Amino acid sequence: MAERKTERLMNLIFALLVSRQYLTKDQIRESIADYRDSTPQAFDRKFERDKEELRELGINVEMGQNDKYFNDEPGYRIRRDEAELPDLELTREEAAVIGLATQVWEHAGLASDSTTALVKLKAIGVDVDTSVLRMAEPRLSTDEPSFDAMWDAVTRRIPVAFVYARPGQEPMERHLQPWGIVSWHDRWYVGGFDLDRGESRIFRLSRVVGEVETEGDAGSYEIPEGTDMKTIARTLFPPAPQEAAVLRIRAGRGQGLRRLAETVTPVGDGIDEVQIRYSSRWELASEVASYGPDVVVVSPADVRQAVIQRLTAAVTGTLESS
Amino acid sequence: MSRSRQQVVRMLALVPYLQGNDGVPVNEVAAEFGVTPKVIRDDLRLLMYTGTGEYAGELIDFDLTALEQDGVVHIRDAEFMTRPLRISTREGVALIVALRTLRASASGLELTVIDSALAKLESAVGDTVSAPVDVLLDEVDPAIHGTIVEALTGGKRLEMTYATASRDEQSDRDVDPRRLFTEQGKLYLEAWCLKAEDLRFFRLDRIVSARVLAIDAEEHDATPRDLSDGFFTVGDETPYALVDLHPRAHWLTEYYQVDLIEQGDDGVWRAKLYGADWEWLRRLVLRNAGSITVLQPDTLRSQVIDDARVALLAYDEVVAPPKES
Numbered sequence: 001m002a003e004r005k006t007e008r009l010m011n012l013i014f015a016l017l018v019s020r021q022y023l024t025k026d027q028i029r030e031s032i033a034d035y036r037d038s039t040p041q042a043f044d045r046k047f048e049r050d051k052e053e054l055r056e057l058g059i060n061v062e063m064g065q066n067d068k069y070f071n072d073e074p075g076y077r078i079r080r081d082e083a084e085l086p087d088l089e090l091t092r093e094e095a096a097v098i099g100l101a102t103q104v105w106e107h108a109g110l111a112s113d114s115t116t117a118l119v120k121l122k123a124i125g126v127d128v129d130t131s132v133l134r135m136a137e138p139r140l141s142t143d144e145p146s147f148d149a150m151w152d153a154v155t156r157r158i159p160v161a162f163v164y165a166r167p168g169q170e171p172m173e174r175h176l177q178p179w180g181i182v183s184w185h186d187r188w189y190v191g192g193f194d195l196d197r198g199e200s201r202i203f204r205l206s207r208v209v210g211e212v213e214t215e216g217d218a219g220s221y222e223i224p225e226g227t228d229m230k231t232i233a234r235t236l237f238p239p240a241p242q243e244a245a246v247l248r249i250r251a252g253r254g255q256g257l258r259r260l261a262e263t264v265t266p267v268g269d270g271i272d273e274v275q276i277r278y279s280s281r282w283e284l285a286s287e288v289a290s291y292g293p294d295v296v297v298v299s300p301a302d303v304r305q306a307v308i309q310r311l312t313a314a315v316t317g318t319l320e321s322s
Numbered sequence: 323m324s325r326s327r328q329q330v331v332r333m334l335a336l337v338p339y340l341q342g343n344d345g346v347p348v349n350e351v352a353a354e355f356g357v358t359p360k361v362i363r364d365d366l367r368l369l370m371y372t373g374t375g376e377y378a379g380e381l382i383d384f385d386l387t388a389l390e391q392d393g394v395v396h397i398r399d400a401e402f403m404t405r406p407l408r409i410s411t412r413e414g415v416a417l418i419v420a421l422r423t424l425r426a427s428a429s430g431l432e433l434t435v436i437d438s439a440l441a442k443l444e445s446a447v448g449d450t451v452s453a454p455v456d457v458l459l460d461e462v463d464p465a466i467h468g469t470i471v472e473a474l475t476g477g478k479r480l481e482m483t484y485a486t487a488s489r490d491e492q493s494d495r496d497v498d499p500r501r502l503f504t505e506q507g508k509l510y511l512e513a514w515c516l517k518a519e520d521l522r523f524f525r526l527d528r529i530v531s532a533r534v535l536a537i538d539a540e541e542h543d544a545t546p547r548d549l550s551d552g553f554f555t556v557g558d559e560t561p562y563a564l565v566d567l568h569p570r571a572h573w574l575t576e577y578y579q580v581d582l583i584e585q586g587d588d589g590v591w592r593a594k595l596y597g598a599d600w601e602w603l604r605r606l607v608l609r610n611a612g613s614i615t616v617l618q619p620d621t622l623r624s625q626v627i628d629d630a631r632v633a634l635l636a637y638d639e640v641v642a643p644p645k646e647s
Contacts, residue, residue, distance in 0.1 A: 002325065002326045003326075003368060005326055006326045006329050006330055006333075006368060007368060007371050007372055009326075009330050010330060010333060010334070010368075010369070010372040011372050011373070013330075013334065014372060014373060014374050014402065014403065015374065017402070017403065018374045018402045031375065031376075033376065053327070056327065057327060057330065057331065057410065058407075058408070058410030058411055058412065059407065082408075083407050083408060084405040084406070084407065084408065085405060085406050085407060085408050085409060085446065086408075086446060088442045088443070088446050089442070090439065090442060091435075091438075093435045094435055094438055094439035094442065095439075097421065097424060097432075097435055097436050097439045098417065098421070098439055098443070100424060101417055101420035101421045101423075101424055102417070102420065104420035104423050104424065105416065105420055110416040110419075110420075111356065111416075112328065112356060113412050113413045113415075113416035113417070114413065114416040114417045114420055115355065115356040116331055116332065116335055116355075116413050117409045117413035117414065117416070117417045118417075119335045119339060119354055119355055119406075120335050120406035120407070120409055120413075121409075122339060122342075122354065123335060123338040123339040123342055123405070123406040124338075124342075124405060124406065125342060133432070133435075134471070134474045134475050134501075135424065135427075135428055135432055135471075135502065136424070136427035136428065136501075136502035136503060136504065136509060137501060137502065137503045137504075138423045138424060138426070138427045138457075138459075138503065138504035139503070139504065139505075140419070140420065140423055140457065151455075154454050154455065155411070155412070155415055155454065155455075167572040167573060167575060167576060168569045168572045168589065179454060180454035180455060180456065181454065181455045181456075182455070182456045182457070182458060183423075183456070183457040183458065183507070184458045184507060185460075185506055185507035185508075186505070186506040186507045187507075206576070223454065229454065229455070229456040230456060230458065233456070233458060248636075252491060252492060253490050253491070254490065255485035255486070255487065255490055255491070255492060255528070256485075256487065256490075258485075259485070259527070259528075259530075286609045286610065287609065289608050289609055289611060289630075289633075290605040290606070290608045290609035291490065291605070291608075292608055292629035292630065292632065292633050293629060293632040293633040293635075293636065294490070296633070296636040296637070304637065307637070308634065308637050309612065310608075310611045310612055311608075311611065311630040311633050311634050311637075312630075312634065313611045313612035314607070314608055314611035314612075314626050314627065314629070314630035315627050315630045315631055315634070317615045317616070317623070317627070318612070318615070319566065319568040319590065319612065319613065319614075319615060320568070320612040320613070
């Protein structure tokens with residue numbers, strides 16, 4: 001059954017592609033066995049579905065008349081110059097990076113999509129030799145069950161509804177016009193216009209529970225001009241460090257803090273005085289506490305206090321209620 | 323995408339590909355298309371029922387003797403389609419996102435090549451809006467990144483200072499670099515460490531300094547570790563602590579290997595928290611003290627208490643530990 005449909009679609013594409021003229025529905029029916037063998041009603045249904053299928057495949061079927069003065073019946077064709085892949089004139093290195101790019105996806109569907117694109121390039125004679133480059137080999141994987149549905153919604157601009165569960169909170173249904181997907185620290189996030197909150201929001205795909213429901217047609221909203229996923233994703237990043245802090249760090253210790261050092265001054269007894277910039281008192285106090293006796297905060301006072309609080313809780317083994 | 327739609331896409335690419343590669347073995351075609359040889363054979367069989375008409379010469383044909391006896395493909399009567407169709411939006415977006423991922427971990431001249439490849443690809447995909455998908459990696463020092471790429475490209479040995487996180491120390495070592503890769507959104511170098519005489523992974527943001535040596539890197543016989551499950555897999559020997567987590571620390575369950583045991587009505591979760599080593603676990607508990615407490619093992623619990631008490635001395639604070647129960 002599926003094979004019969006594949007055969008029919010291929011023949012439809014070939015017929016529309018080779019014809020210089022618009023083919024009328026009757027001509028199309030006459031030239032393809034499966035259409036011919038169908039009742040007129042079944043043919044109509046199949047033909048409509050097949051046209052939709054070609055559209056989904058990204059093949060543009062043009063409708064028109066061969067001779068507008070003779071009130072011809074409208075016909076169909078695929079314009080070869082529009083449908084065929086033009087030469088890209090890729091250099092050896094550009095071809096190699098495209099070859100490497102097809103190895104990035106660890107997602108069956110997207111790996112196959114990018115492989116098909118590469119094969120098309122090879123079919124127009126692009127020589128792909130990835131050994132000319134020695135680049136990093138990043139991988140993109142997706143184990144979030146909602147990824148496929150969200151990817152589809154984002155690339156086709158379809159509004160969605162889904163249940164979102166933050167840890168320790170009641171799951172809630174959310175409604176979103178997705179603008180983009182972004183991967184950060186190997187986790188996928190979707191950003192867009194949150195219809196419940198009336199502003200842009202970002203959601204972590206691993207926190208989406210169950211099915212993603214579509215709530216409208218493809219292209220049913222516009223992504224605001226100049227939307228950049230990097231900007232939206234910035235809410236995920238810590239703000240730029242502003243505040244100054246002075247720490248005393250045992251020589252050779254506190255590696256994570258030393259990376260942020262603006263100055264390092266040995267003050268004797270195997271101790272360095274280190275100046276850093278930070279953005280979050282909470283984060284800095286956490287990092288300092290993790291080094292135990294190897295790092296001491298000299299200033300500011302509020303970070304000192306936060307570290308003392310953290311360490312005191314570690315000694316007493318209590319969970320703070322604050 | 324449905325299987326029949328995938329097959330149509332593949333067959334449409336096969337027709338021009340096979341004409342440009344006359345006599346190609348079926349196995350090679352399968353490898354190029356990322357499918358099994360059986361899938362390709364099924365495609366070829368089906369292609370013989372397609373063409374521009376229904377008479378001989380109008381249907382696509384293959385040299386069946388060559389196909390069956392030598393496993394090679396000679397396509398005939400397919401001259402009506404010698405070029406593939408355009409790269410579809412779907413294919414284009416997948417490839418563009420992959421290129422952006424490469425870009426996020428590239429450096430120097432590589433960026434220029436990727437940018438020009440991206441520009442050409444985006445123009446070929448046509449009127450697609452720029453793909454609404456992006457990949458962000460943590461930034462690393464471009465000078466260090468550049469040095470490593472230089473060593474990799476030139477096949478040279480690297481001298482570097484590396485900061486180990488869990489043991490919190492720096493050390494100097496010479497390494498023969500093998501490849502750069504990403505894991506959990508971070509860039510890593512896989513290299514043969516001459517000090518450890520083994521393959522090691524080095525996180526780029528923990529490389530304090532690096533220099534290319536005038537010595538050729540050597541080939542070392544080593545099987546790279548299988549990273550398909552990530553760096554960290556829990557086994558029988560993996561250290562773990564029994565902990566209580568305040569709601570503020572519930573996020574830990576999303577980031578680390580955790581077995582949740584009990585979710586209390588007061589919002590406190592009891593869990594097994596796994597770590598690569600005890601040092602790492604100790605630092606994680608200290609970092610989140612007040613939001614996490616250790617119940618077991620006793621050694622970890624008393625280490626945390628001792629560390630914190632000694633640390634507090636520097637602040638002139640003396641805190642008594644709880645009575646042993």
